[in-house]
Amino acid sequence: MLIKRPADIVPSDITPRALFDTRRDFIRAAGLGAGAALLGGLQGIAGAQGKRGEKLGPLAKSPFSTDEKLNDYEDITRYCNFYEFGTDKGDPSKNAHRMSTRPWTVSIEGLVQKPRTLGIEEVLTLAPLEERIYRLRCVEAWSMVVPWVGVPLSVLLRQVEPLGSAKYVEFTTLADPKTMPGVRSAVLEWPYVEGLRLDEAMHPLTIMAVGLYGEVLPNQNGAPMRLIVPWKYGFKSAKSIVKIRFTNKEPLSAWSRAAGREYGFYSNVNPDVDHPRWSQGRERRIGEFSKRKTLMFNGYGDQVASLYTGMDLRKYY
Amino acid sequence: MQARASTAAPLGRNARAWTPGPTVFRWLWRTVWLACLVPLIWLAFGAYADRLGANPIEYITRATGDWTLRLLLVTLAVTPLRQITGWHWLVRLRRMLGLYAFFYASLHLLTYLWLDQFFDIGGIVKDIIKRPFITIGFGAFLLLLPLAVTSTNGMVRRLGGRAWQRLHKLVYVVGILGVAHYWWLVKKDLTEPILYACILATLFAVRLWHARRLRAHLAAQTT
Numbered sequence: 001m002l003i004k005r006p007a008d009i010v011p012s013d014i015t016p017r018a019l020f021d022t023r024r025d026f027i028r029a030a031g032l033g034a035g036a037a038l039l040g041g042l043q044g045i046a047g048a049q050g051k052r053g054e055k056l057g058p059l060a061k062s063p064f065s066t067d068e069k070l071n072d073y074e075d076i077t078r079y080c081n082f083y084e085f086g087t088d089k090g091d092p093s094k095n096a097h098r099m100s101t102r103p104w105t106v107s108i109e110g111l112v113q114k115p116r117t118l119g120i121e122e123v124l125t126l127a128p129l130e131e132r133i134y135r136l137r138c139v140e141a142w143s144m145v146v147p148w149v150g151v152p153l154s155v156l157l158r159q160v161e162p163l164g165s166a167k168y169v170e171f172t173t174l175a176d177p178k179t180m181p182g183v184r185s186a187v188l189e190w191p192y193v194e195g196l197r198l199d200e201a202m203h204p205l206t207i208m209a210v211g212l213y214g215e216v217l218p219n220q221n222g223a224p225m226r227l228i229v230p231w232k233y234g235f236k237s238a239k240s241i242v243k244i245r246f247t248n249k250e251p252l253s254a255w256s257r258a259a260g261r262e263y264g265f266y267s268n269v270n271p272d273v274d275h276p277r278w279s280q281g282r283e284r285r286i287g288e289f290s291k292r293k294t295l296m297f298n299g300y301g302d303q304v305a306s307l308y309t310g311m312d313l314r315k316y317y
Numbered sequence: 318m319q320a321r322a323s324t325a326a327p328l329g330r331n332a333r334a335w336t337p338g339p340t341v342f343r344w345l346w347r348t349v350w351l352a353c354l355v356p357l358i359w360l361a362f363g364a365y366a367d368r369l370g371a372n373p374i375e376y377i378t379r380a381t382g383d384w385t386l387r388l389l390l391v392t393l394a395v396t397p398l399r400q401i402t403g404w405h406w407l408v409r410l411r412r413m414l415g416l417y418a419f420f421y422a423s424l425h426l427l428t429y430l431w432l433d434q435f436f437d438i439g440g441i442v443k444d445i446i447k448r449p450f451i452t453i454g455f456g457a458f459l460l461l462l463p464l465a466v467t468s469t470n471g472m473v474r475r476l477g478g479r480a481w482q483r484l485h486k487l488v489y490v491v492g493i494l495g496v497a498h499y500w501w502l503v504k505k506d507l508t509e510p511i512l513y514a515c516i517l518a519t520l521f522a523v524r525l526w527h528a529r530r531l532r533a534h535l536a537a538q539t540t
Contacts, residue, residue: 074371079371079372087506089370089371089372142375282440284372284374286372287371291433
């Protein structure tokens with residue numbers, strides 16, 4: 001296994017967020033013209049909606065982190081697929097502030113010895129928080145590099161002592177029509193459900209993320225806790241999770257239910273298996289001009305390829 | 318007999334419809350010309366001011382595609398609108414609207430070829446063959462080409478009005494292909510493609526309804 005030596009400082013230490021956030025104001029001040037200033041004013045009004053997250057820390061570094069160039073906080077928080085808040089990528093950042101993330105509990109149940117309901121505060125103190133800088137590859141053929149903060153999902157799952165008969169883990173996310181305008185439309189079946197095989201869920205790369213850029217996770221990115229499975233297409237990493245259930249049957253995920261031929265249970269990033277309607281061979285890294293080649297298992301093959309030995313990945317897409 | 322009757326306003330109510338004078342029409346024409354340019358100016362300005370979001374290439378692709386469809390539908394709305402209101406002068410705006418639809422379609426295609434694929438010929442050819450929505454979109458563009466080329470007065474004369482009109486019926490096919498192209502590419506939320514499809518269907522329905530009325534009118538005249 002190739003483990004790159006991580007950088008000595010976590011990215012959130014490099015540029016203070018306040019300064020980082022004003023960099024565009026600086027450019028604007030340098031003279032982009034009256035029209036740009038007008039638009040900038042509008043942007044400022046829109047930005048005032050999002051509350052600045054509180055700092056999480058101290059954060060442990062992880063050997064799993066990539067040293068690739070990070071995407072901007074702005075891009076990560078304003079270009080989101082979170083259909084509960086609308087299908088446009090700008091919708092979540094506009095609408096997600098209505099969701100309340102405190103108090104928040106996640107119930108862990110099913111084929112387990114000791115079912116439990118944990119508050120978000122407990123999840124935050126289960127294990128030392130780690131910064132995990134992962135590539136995120138969306139099934140729509142774009143990608144980002146995101147500095148998540150979280151705990152290994154295995155730590156959370158071990159709390160309930162899974163039974164030997166448990167083979168899969170099903171994740172159910174919040175579906176509150178009062179605060180989530182997208183839930184009122186039937187674009188998907190709500191609540192959004194995702195699933196992993198138990199060994200995938202227990203894999204050290206899989207985390208429950210609670211933060212971004214060293215701060216509490218913004219609502220539009222799946223606050224207060226979301227799954228991150230970096231070798232799978234982004235939609236597998238369910239957001240705003242309220243229930244985790246151990247089962248012996250492969251869970252039917254929301255996207256498989258909606259279009260099973262296009263979105264399989266596994267949905268591992270795979271440049272050789274195209275989406276029926278578009279190619280998965282290349283991707284556009286947000287912020288870059290030309291497309292780059294998509295890597296098998298999103299570049300995490302050394303860590304996860306062994307999970308799928310002997311499986312026909314064209315069949316189990 | 319019939320040919321002459323179909324070019325004249327067939328129903329008396331429409332004959333007295335409002336018609337702008339030459340000066341008013343000139344200003345109307347200029348206003349529409351400028352209005353059609355606004356989306357492009359908006360895009361160019363957005364690109365310059367870094368206002369196109371995290372994925373500007375996707376934004377440009379979507380915006381040029383959206384405006385192609387919208388202008389195509391506006392162009393297709395001219396005849397039904399004329400039939401309903403009797404504003405026959407609208408037809409004098411139609412060529413400009415159609416050419417603008419072609420203009421945005423060209424920008425849309427160019428965005429795909431240049432910004433999205435960066436002229437990777439192998440990838441483009443594979444896409445056009447393998448991806449149904451790209452096949453359809455590309456087909457629609459190819460069908461628009463002869464319409465744009467034959468849009469000049471000279472070409473209308475050279476082809477003769479009848480042949481020209483028959484050729485330009487292709488625009489209906491382009492409209493259907495354009496909506497199908499959009500329908501086929503969205504991941505799940507079909508709201509907008511359905512909206513465009515409904516508008517297109519309504520425009521077709523008005524034409525059919527009018528054609529039937531016209532036939533009945535002519536039949537009543539000849540018997």
